[in-house]
Amino acid sequence: MAFGSQTEGACSSCHQLYPASDLDRYLWCLPCRKEVYRRGAAWGRRLGIITSLAVGLYVALAVQPSRRYMVLYAAALVLTYVLIGRITVALIQGYYRAKGRIEPT
Numbered sequence: 001m002a003f004g005s006q007t008e009g010a011c012s013s014c015h016q017l018y019p020a021s022d023l024d025r026y027l028w029c030l031p032c033r034k035e036v037y038r039r040g041a042a043w044g045r046r047l048g049i050i051t052s053l054a055v056g057l058y059v060a061l062a063v064q065p066s067r068r069y070m071v072l073y074a075a076a077l078v079l080t081y082v083l084i085g086r087i088t089v090a091l092i093q094g095y096y097r098a099k100g101r102i103e104p105t
């Protein structure tokens with residue numbers, strides 16, 4: 001790209017003009033990407049906590065763990081929270097990307 005030939009492009013979500021280098025490969029601007037991530041992270045935290053509590057309840061009632069392995073069960077709950085959170089963020093991002101736009105709140 002030659003000096004001074006910076007082109008502008010419209011964000012495919014909010015339709016505002018940005019320098020083409022600020023748009024990602026799906027032509028989304030940074031504020032729209034941040035909003036999608038923020039919503040995905042909020043859902044990820046909610047589902048992560050709910051799933052961890054469900055797994056914890058199952059372990060406490062059905063498995064009845066011994067005190068010897070309590071650290072491993074606690075680690076499994078933390079891993080459940082982290083993994084469910086990340087999967088949810090990816091799914092929410094995919095949902096909004098497939099939808100093609102994100103409405104401002």
Ligand SMILES: [Zn+2]
Binds near residue numbers: 012030031
């Ligand atoms: Zn945008």
